[in-house]
Amino acid sequence: MSRAPQLKALVLIAPLLVFLGVFFVWPLVTVISQAISDPAISRVLPRTASAISGWNGQGLPGAEVQAALRADMAANTDEMAMGDVIRRLNASKSGFRSLMGKTVTALKESPDKPLAEIDKRWGDTAYWLAIRENASPYTDAYLLESVDLERGSDGSIQAKPAGSSANGAIILRTLWTGALVTLCCLLIGLPYAMVTASVTGWKRALLLGAVLLPLWTSLLVRTAAWMILLQENGLINQALMGLGLTNAPLALIYNRFGVVLAMTHVLLPFMVLPIYSVLLTVPGNLMGAAASLGAHPVRAFLRVLLPLSLRGVISGMLLVFMSAIGYYITPALIGGATDQMISSVIAFYATGSANWSMAAALGLILLVLTLVLYALYNRLSREPGQMG
Amino acid sequence: MIMTRLSKYRAALVAGAAVLALSGTAALARDLTVVSWGGTFQDAQRELFFKPFAEKTGKPVLDEAWEGGYGVLQSKVKAGSPNWDVVQVEAEELALGCADGIYEKLDWSKLGGKEAYIDAGTSDCGAGHIVWSVALTYDGNKLTGDTPKSWADFWDVKKFPGKRGLRKGAKYSLEIALMADGVPANEVYDVLATPEGVDRAFKKLDELRPNLVWWEAGAQPLSLLQTGDVVMSTAYNGRITGLNKTEGTNMKLVWNQSIYAVDSWVILKGAENKDAGMDFIAFANAPENLAKLPEHIAYGLPVKAAAEKVDPKLAPDLPTYADNLAVSIPLNVDFWVDNSEELTQRFNAWVAQ
Numbered sequence: 001m002s003r004a005p006q007l008k009a010l011v012l013i014a015p016l017l018v019f020l021g022v023f024f025v026w027p028l029v030t031v032i033s034q035a036i037s038d039p040a041i042s043r044v045l046p047r048t049a050s051a052i053s054g055w056n057g058q059g060l061p062g063a064e065v066q067a068a069l070r071a072d073m074a075a076n077t078d079e080m081a082m083g084d085v086i087r088r089l090n091a092s093k094s095g096f097r098s099l100m101g102k103t104v105t106a107l108k109e110s111p112d113k114p115l116a117e118i119d120k121r122w123g124d125t126a127y128w129l130a131i132r133e134n135a136s137p138y139t140d141a142y143l144l145e146s147v148d149l150e151r152g153s154d155g156s157i158q159a160k161p162a163g164s165s166a167n168g169a170i171i172l173r174t175l176w177t178g179a180l181v182t183l184c185c186l187l188i189g190l191p192y193a194m195v196t197a198s199v200t201g202w203k204r205a206l207l208l209g210a211v212l213l214p215l216w217t218s219l220l221v222r223t224a225a226w227m228i229l230l231q232e233n234g235l236i237n238q239a240l241m242g243l244g245l246t247n248a249p250l251a252l253i254y255n256r257f258g259v260v261l262a263m264t265h266v267l268l269p270f271m272v273l274p275i276y277s278v279l280l281t282v283p284g285n286l287m288g289a290a291a292s293l294g295a296h297p298v299r300a301f302l303r304v305l306l307p308l309s310l311r312g313v314i315s316g317m318l319l320v321f322m323s324a325i326g327y328y329i330t331p332a333l334i335g336g337a338t339d340q341m342i343s344s345v346i347a348f349y350a351t352g353s354a355n356w357s358m359a360a361a362l363g364l365i366l367l368v369l370t371l372v373l374y375a376l377y378n379r380l381s382r383e384p385g386q387m388g
Numbered sequence: 389m390i391m392t393r394l395s396k397y398r399a400a401l402v403a404g405a406a407v408l409a410l411s412g413t414a415a416l417a418r419d420l421t422v423v424s425w426g427g428t429f430q431d432a433q434r435e436l437f438f439k440p441f442a443e444k445t446g447k448p449v450l451d452e453a454w455e456g457g458y459g460v461l462q463s464k465v466k467a468g469s470p471n472w473d474v475v476q477v478e479a480e481e482l483a484l485g486c487a488d489g490i491y492e493k494l495d496w497s498k499l500g501g502k503e504a505y506i507d508a509g510t511s512d513c514g515a516g517h518i519v520w521s522v523a524l525t526y527d528g529n530k531l532t533g534d535t536p537k538s539w540a541d542f543w544d545v546k547k548f549p550g551k552r553g554l555r556k557g558a559k560y561s562l563e564i565a566l567m568a569d570g571v572p573a574n575e576v577y578d579v580l581a582t583p584e585g586v587d588r589a590f591k592k593l594d595e596l597r598p599n600l601v602w603w604e605a606g607a608q609p610l611s612l613l614q615t616g617d618v619v620m621s622t623a624y625n626g627r628i629t630g631l632n633k634t635e636g637t638n639m640k641l642v643w644n645q646s647i648y649a650v651d652s653w654v655i656l657k658g659a660e661n662k663d664a665g666m667d668f669i670a671f672a673n674a675p676e677n678l679a680k681l682p683e684h685i686a687y688g689l690p691v692k693a694a695a696e697k698v699d700p701k702l703a704p705d706l707p708t709y710a711d712n713l714a715v716s717i718p719l720n721v722d723f724w725v726d727n728s729e730e731l732t733q734r735f736n737a738w739v740a741q
Contacts, residue, residue, distance in 0.1 A: 080466070080657075083488025094730045098722055101487050163590075166737035173740075232615060337556065337602050337739045348736065353729050354459035 031367075034360035039137040040084040045072040049135040052128070057153065061128050066115050069131075073107055091355060092141075093130035095121065129153070142361035147171070167345060171365065174341040177259065177331070178324035182271075184264040185320045189271030190313060194305070196272070197279035208276075215269040223330050226262040227253065230334070254336040262334050267323055271316040278312030279305075318377040322370050342366055419450045420661045420668060423475040425651075426453030427607060428630050432684035437672040444671070445664070455605070458484050465490040465657050473659040474668055476517060479508070479649045479721040480559075480728065486513035487725075492655040492662050498670045500693075506650075506708075508718065509690030514652030515669055516690030518626075518681070521707040521716060522560050523646035525628055526620040527613050528638035536620055539568035539645055543592070545599055553609045553621030556602035558735035559724055560622065560647060563717075565592040567645050577720040586731065590738055602739070613639060629686035629705045643712040649719035650690055682706060 042049045047068035055061040076082050082104070089096040099121050106118040115122040133141070133151075144150055144157060148168040152158045196207040214222060229235050230253035237249040252258055282305070290300035328343035342362060349359035422438060424430045430453055442449040452472065454460065458481050464470040477485070485491050491513035496502055502510040509516020524542055526535065536548060542564070554561050563576050569592045571579050579585035593600075601618050603609050609621040610631050625646070628639045653672070655665040671677060678689055679697035688708030689695040695708060703709050707716065 079489025083490070086487065090726065091729055094727045096726075097484075097487070098726050163737055163741075164734050166740040169737075170740055232617060338741075340740070345736070348732070349459075350463075351457040351459040353732070354462040355729070356459075 028367075031360045031363055034357050035142055035364045036140065036361075037138050038084075038088055038134070038142075038357050040081065040088050041131070041134050042137045044076055044078070044081045044085045045069065045131075045135075047072050048131065052132045052135055055128070055132060057125075057129060057132065060123065060125060065128075066122075070107060070111070070115070073104060074111060087354065088134055088357075089130055091358075092133055093126055096127065096130065099127065142357045143364070145358065146361040146365050167342075167362065170340065170342050170345055173339075174325050175369075177256070177263070177339070177341060178321045180256075180260050181263045181267060181324045182317050182321045184260060185268050185271040186313065186317060188264070189268055189316060190275060190309070192268075193272045193275035193279060193312070194309070196276050197282075198284075211269045211272045214265065219266060219329060222266055223262060223333050226258070226265070226334060230258050230261075253334055254339075256335070256339050259331050259335040259339045262330050263324060263327060266330060267320045270319040270323060274316040274319065275309055275312035278309050282308045314380050315377065318373055322373055325369065326366060418471065418660055419448045420664045421450045421452060421471065421473045422665075422668060423452045423454050423472050425455070425476060425606070427627075428634075429626060429685050429687075432681065433672075436680050436684070437668075437677060440677070441668055441671045445667070447664070449668070456481065461485060461656065462488065462490055468658065470656040470659055472656055473661040473665040475654055475656060476651050477514065477654050478651055479719060480724050482511055482514040482652050482654060483721050483725045485654065486511055490657050492657055492659065492665075494655070494669070495666055498666060499673060500691075504692060506690045506692065508650045509652065511652065514654045515673055516650045516652050517673060517678075518651050519648055519688030519690055519707045520651060521625040521643075521646045521648040521712075522555065522622050523625050523628075523716075524620060524642040524644075525609065525613065525623040526640055526642075527616075528640040530616065531619065531640075535640065537642060537644060539564050540570070542620060543568045543596055545596070548619055550619030551599050551601050551617060552596065553601045553603050553612050553618040553623075555609075555622055556604050556739070558731040559719075559728070561593060561735070562586070562589040562731065563647060564622070564645075565589040568592055573645055573715075573717045576717060577723050581723065586734070590734070593738070610639070625705075625707060626685040626687045630684075644715045646707070646712070646716040647719050648688075648707045648713075648716050649721075 045068075048065065051065045051068040052061055055065060082100075086097055086100045089100065099119055103115065103118050103122075106113060121127055141151065145160070145165065146167050148160050148165045149157055150160050192207070192211075196204055196211075199207065227234075231237075232249045232251075232253070234252070236252060237246075240246045241249065252261075286304050286308075287297075287300050290304050291297065295303065325341070326343060327341060328347065331339050331341050332344055342365070346359045346362045346366075349355045349362065424433055430451065434451060438449045438451050454475070456478060461470075461475065461477070461481065462485070464472060482491075493512050494515055496510075496515075499505075499515050505516055506519075509519075524536060524539065528535075531548070534547070536542060536544075541548065542552060554564070562580055566576050566579055566585065566589050567573060569588060580589065601612060601621075603612065603621070606624050606627055609618075609623040610627055612618045613621055613623075614637065623639075623641075625641055628641050631637050632639055653669045655662050655669070659665060673691055673694075675691055675693035675697060678691055678694040681687060681689065682698050682702045682705075686702070686705040688706040689698065690708075698706070704711070706712070
């Protein structure tokens with residue numbers, strides 16, 4: 001008897017489960033596996049992968065490894081799979097692309113020609129080391145590279161040479177920009193939410209509408225609007241110059257100022273709405289009660305209203321921060337070269353160079369950051385009493 | 389009562405199924421989709437090639453614009469049944485994709501054979517469509533008297549004060565930096581192939597860093613020059629001549645030490661309209677059709693017979709004009725195919741500092 005309702009309930013939530021599986025779990029698993037595994041080489045060059053594991057990395061690998069490579073290349077019929085192999089090897093050692101292209105063509109014509117005669121680069125240990133490094137289907141190279149680390153020739157983890165990679169700096173910049181935007185949203189959003197909650201009627205509708213209307217407008221439209229306002233001959237500069245406040249146009253766009261300004265505007269609703277909804281539950285007569293007990297308005301605010309709105313403030317801050325660190329379009333359109341955030345690096349690896357593993361590894365870093373923050377949020381929102 | 393209700397449901401079901409079936413067939417018969425680089429260039433292509441081809445075959449041609457990026461094409465093909473058929477790609481994307489097998493092999497017999505093209509315009513997977521240059525550009529109305537003539541002048545901020553625009557990316561920036569540092573044009577790629585050469589190029593870029601403005605879309609350098617945000621910039625040659633014609637500007641282009649490359653048509657592997665795509669490429673690159681392009685936009689033509697038909701008055705504006713070719717260098721595709729990822733990463737790190 002009790003089975004049937006359970007089954008019915010399961011059927012009812014089945015669409016939800018399918019949705020979560022297809023749009024959440026599956027992509028997540030794919031991203032994680034892309035970041036740590038790349039079976040291209042072990043799949044397309046299986047003989048080479050097993051033969052080269054016995055090589056000690058000194059000098060050149062023996063004849064059996066070279067023969068294995070030749071056999072693998074002769075046996076391969078899938079050009080696109082070979083393309084994946086070449087892309088991966090070229091990412092480890094520049095020059096592999098032309099080397100492999102040349103070798104594949106040469107081996108088609110004369111399968112027995114020694115590799116070193118096809119191209120003298122096969123006599124360079126570095127190319128063989130790159131094959132050995134990538135022979136395993138699992139690797140931490142992408143995750144390490146996404147935070148500017150690499151494995152040395154002896155296998156120990158070390159920092160990449162200065163100037164060759166800036167992922168660490170860009171991740172820090174992403175966090176810093178996110179923090180600035182959060183702070184600006186808080187400074188505007190908290191008083192705004194308090195005013196909104198304290199008025200009634202058309203005033204409240206107007207104030208809420210001013211926050212909600214931008215929320216319903218496309219992000220791209222709002223960003224483009226800021227471009228029109230901020231550019232060198234834009235409305236703001238023209239107005240300032242017309243009023244004689246400045247002689248030359250101010251640099252408002254293509255710098256950090258513009259990015260923070262536009263992102264603050266776009267993300268402000270996520271700060272105002274949670275604080276506002278918390279404040280609605282605060283009885284309106286509390287401030288009056290505090291005053292009747294002799295508290296100065298500032299003291300009443302600090303001791304009564306602020307602690308009571310803190311839950312909304314914290315969820316607002318986390319919402320804004322977590323959205324901000326994933327921003328792509330606004331910094332790309334309004335920022336300069338030194339304002340790009342981590343998503344622009346991910347976009348470069350995905351669309352620019354088809355290096356999906358690197359894009360996945362960087363995405364994973366962003367995801368972990370967000371999850372840590374989410375855990376923090378959960379903890380803080382569960383113990384509101386501890387906060388005041 | 390129940391019967392009529394049921395039949396109503398059935399009618400609705402049948403109607404729904406019909407709609408589904410119709411949309412299904414519509415999705416099956418996707419129109420030939422041609423993808424190019426947008427802007428005034430694609431407007432010209434639409435008038436000269438897309439519309440006439442659609443009229444000739446009686447089937448519509450859908451045109452879309454893209455901004456490059458090998459990953460875009462690779463992921464479309466890898467996912468199966470790409471929604472683009474014919475794409476205009478840069479030389480590097482052609483070489484990468486042809487090696488990776490993401491393009492269909494072309495039927496050169498329909499294109500008049502490879503000997504009808506200049507060498508850089510032929511590949512198993514791609515047929516050259518235009519020859520374009522990246523060159524030093526300045527506003528002839530603002531810079532008068534002593535004008536810049538080389539990349540060394542581009543770096544000379546004392547003689548020509550003001551900001552400079554460069555295309556954001558390692559490609560072009562590194563070559564230009566080396567030429568500015570005195571490397572002869574024909575040795576640029578030999579020097580760049582060595583680690584010391586790369587260091588030298590970045591060191592030269594360091595010098596200009598406070599004065600650099602980066603651009604990405606082809607229309608940006610023109611507006612930067614027009615507003616006076618930069619005093620000189622690199623730009624695509626076709627757009628310069630086009631702007632002078634349409635807006636009466638006096639942008640000057642320095643052919644000396646410019647870098648030229650060929651853009652080609654490719655057909656994505658597994659594209660549904662690959663036969664129609666092949667016919668389209670043959671139509672667009674037919675000498676009598678292609679020869680009309682320079683009237684609209686000043687790009688050179690890799691099809692020899694088409695290049696001969698071009699109005700001699702227009703020829704000096706094209707990258708393929710003998711005097712222009714003599715002082716410019718071809719983009720070394722092999723070099724960038726091998727080194728693009730490593731140098732782009734380093735360039736991005738350099739820019740981010």
